[in-house]
Amino acid sequence: MAPPGGIIWSQFQGEFVPYSDTAGPARRKDDVVRCFAHTPTGALIAVVQISVRLTVSRDRRSVLMQSATGTQRDQALAAPTTAPRQPQASGELTGFQFLSYTDDAATLMLVRTSSGGLTTASLYAVSWSDGDWKLQVQPDGSAAVMTERDTQPAGVIGWSPEGAR
Numbered sequence: 001m002a003p004p005g006g007i008i009w010s011q012f013q014g015e016f017v018p019y020s021d022t023a024g025p026a027r028r029k030d031d032v033v034r035c036f037a038h039t040p041t042g043a044l045i046a047v048v049q050i051s052v053r054l055t056v057s058r059d060r061r062s063v064l065m066q067s068a069t070g071t072q073r074d075q076a077l078a079a080p081t082t083a084p085r086q087p088q089a090s091g092e093l094t095g096f097q098f099l100s101y102t103d104d105a106a107t108l109m110l111v112r113t114s115s116g117g118l119t120t121a122s123l124y125a126v127s128w129s130d131g132d133w134k135l136q137v138q139p140d141g142s143a144a145v146m147t148e149r150d151t152q153p154a155g156v157i158g159w160s161p162e163g164a165r
Contacts, residue, residue: 051122104128
């Protein structure tokens, strides 16, 4: 798989996030994005958009309510709210890898690299629910299923907002 084409990178709260005329998000209201294409590219963009927004949004509750699904989401909504993370605290997106994809669910790895060269690989899961990709969050409200630091996994497709700066 090659990196998706036709991507426009824009900043949200100091983080670069991808947009596509064909894969979404087609709707934005405040901190919430919706209407991703029911395609692998739509799932990829949804994972990046939603995970970034859950991390840096000032209205995390709205992002959880509209962009996540499942019992884990309900537990996260009941948990105390944490302050938004500083932009780019975990590094800049440098690649992705699909671990699985069906019409109903996808699991992806996003790779970020810090300015100091530290690489972080995080796994995310999304499911197709109510006509959109929704992130499967952890009970504590975190977006990643698992994160490994100082890991450069094989098979990662390079993808970054490098040209957007």
